[in-house]
Amino acid sequence: MRIAEGGLEITVADARDGAQDGSGDSVFFNPTQELNRDITVAVLRAYRDREPRAETYLDAMAASGIRGVRAANEGYSVTCADIDVDAIDLAKENLAGNGFDGEAIHRDVNAVLHDGYYDIVDIDPFGTPMPFADAAFANTRDLVCVTATDTAPLCGAHQKSGIRKYSSLPQNTDYHPEMGLRILLGALIRTAARYDTAATPILSHVSRHYVRTYLELDNRATRADRAIEQLGFIHHCEDCLERDHEYGLFPQSVPEHCPHCDSNRTLTAGPLWLGPTAEAAFAGVVRSHLSEEMGTYKRAHRLLETIEGEINTPTHYDQHKLCELWGVPANSMDEFISALHDAGYDASNAHYSGTAFKCPETIKTIEAAAAPEKD
Numbered sequence: 001m002r003i004a005e006g007g008l009e010i011t012v013a014d015a016r017d018g019a020q021d022g023s024g025d026s027v028f029f030n031p032t033q034e035l036n037r038d039i040t041v042a043v044l045r046a047y048r049d050r051e052p053r054a055e056t057y058l059d060a061m062a063a064s065g066i067r068g069v070r071a072a073n074e075g076y077s078v079t080c081a082d083i084d085v086d087a088i089d090l091a092k093e094n095l096a097g098n099g100f101d102g103e104a105i106h107r108d109v110n111a112v113l114h115d116g117y118y119d120i121v122d123i124d125p126f127g128t129p130m131p132f133a134d135a136a137f138a139n140t141r142d143l144v145c146v147t148a149t150d151t152a153p154l155c156g157a158h159q160k161s162g163i164r165k166y167s168s169l170p171q172n173t174d175y176h177p178e179m180g181l182r183i184l185l186g187a188l189i190r191t192a193a194r195y196d197t198a199a200t201p202i203l204s205h206v207s208r209h210y211v212r213t214y215l216e217l218d219n220r221a222t223r224a225d226r227a228i229e230q231l232g233f234i235h236h237c238e239d240c241l242e243r244d245h246e247y248g249l250f251p252q253s254v255p256e257h258c259p260h261c262d263s264n265r266t267l268t269a270g271p272l273w274l275g276p277t278a279e280a281a282f283a284g285v286v287r288s289h290l291s292e293e294m295g296t297y298k299r300a301h302r303l304l305e306t307i308e309g310e311i312n313t314p315t316h317y318d319q320h321k322l323c324e325l326w327g328v329p330a331n332s333m334d335e336f337i338s339a340l341h342d343a344g345y346d347a348s349n350a351h352y353s354g355t356a357f358k359c360p361e362t363i364k365t366i367e368a369a370a371a372p373e374k375d
């Protein structure tokens, strides 16, 4: 089946043949990942201004090669890799059909990376990216782009699987998309540090059922040490929903009672990333590189605008959950955030959902400043 994406024509397998969930024999293709791919193209454009030296792009898990074709269209020197021979045949056809002479290799990406360096590596697997993280951080010069679709292990809903895959303890909280992102970032940043490399997230988003992040690399051990210093733990109360953060590789103590309400329903998650998940200025540059022919232009624009304005501290609150806790009807997000600003607090929308917001204050302070009136 022929589809058009980003102004290019690509041959992909049909969803009716199991292409979308990877269930059938056909080469994987998921049309709902167009937002992910559109933002990737805008990142590749923005990254050229930031690091003009970056030239080579490895579409490490190419399937139809759609990412590779789109990167080649941006002038990158592209290699597609996949362990599925049908995928590689299709990726070759799609590169050639669009007039690009990129390479397509039928090989395990860990072996491909063992043999050579790339400036930008894009890891887009089924489920967890961790089996590919070591090879990616050891053999990439500038930027590692990562998708993780195993959101249930990441956010603590499938906790044992999360512990196995990410060597960390995730907890299922009311801010589960951010929990997932920070658990993933913690694991990726620790993996990069094994190679004396600092991996800094310059853009991240959690959309639908996946996490996407772009990590810029710096091969200085001192920078890797500084990245490790931004790992830590979240202590969360299931009753009052307050959460506290603690930096370090070991929690000083795991609270048995919530310091805010004395409940014994406390959870500790980590180690996870407590640093910024994106650079606001870079998100703005990426937004300026979206183009209107992109199928998800409006959504991507809105998403990046929110990320640009998002306060970059852990963790977001859900306004509906807080209003439920306070026993009041929810008002509009604009009204709610304005009330926080009027009271002199920093507050912003957060991209995780329409009711997500960031405010570095406690729930008690937020309630006093912005809780809507009871009916």
Ligand SMILES: C[S@@+](CC[C@H](N)C(=O)[O-])C[C@H]1O[C@@H](n2cnc3c(N)ncnc32)[C@H](O)[C@@H]1O
Pocket (backbone or CB within 6 Å): 028, 029, 030, 033, 037, 060, 061, 062, 063, 064, 065, 066, 067, 081, 082, 083, 084, 087, 107, 108, 109, 110, 124, 125, 126
């Ligand atoms: C989710 S799909 C990739 C989708 C594609 N990047 C896109 O945007 O449409 C994952 C692909 O990874 C491939 N794959 C799985 N394990 C691999 C490995 N070890 N090395 C290379 N490719 C692998 C699968 O064959 C599959 O085509």
